[in-house]
Amino acid sequence: MKDKKNKIIDDNFIPLIGKKNKIIGFEKKEKIHLEGLFHSAVSVFIFNFKNDLMLQKRSSIKYHSSLLWTNTCCSHPRKNESILKAAHRCLIEEMGFDCFLTHKFCFTYYELLNNGLIENELDHVFVGYYEKSPIINHKEVENWKWIPLNKLIKNIHLYPESYTIWFKIILKNYINQLN
16 A cells, blocks of 8 residues: 555554553554454444444455454554544445544453454444445455344344454443443
């Protein structure tokens, strides 16, 4: 990818987080997930005005958590990119639209994924509202749907293996903060 000055940007370098949640350096995404280094992430939740949540099913070509249902989109901030800009970028790149986003909360979690990778993140959660259908990027997203929260919670209890680990953590611990 090139920036406005035609310099090549390596968007695989994401912020490493240290004490007091301060950036202490940058590392490649693959190394971060292999070694379980503490890093920054963003998760976006888009609702319609009926309060249905837009979910995405992750693409089959994703290197982890492929074909699992998750929040509207998620990513990592890039080097010299703010958390808010990262949230907007991933919404545009994955779902093909943008809207006003509000930072709701952040949380940390550490989980081993089933393929030997490790999620060790400070995840910033953003919420927005949108009424139209997305134009999904099939390199990122296999499918999408709107779902009422009560139906989603029931589905997660019945089929927990169908959802990403971070998505289940967010809903389990913070559902009241999303409303």
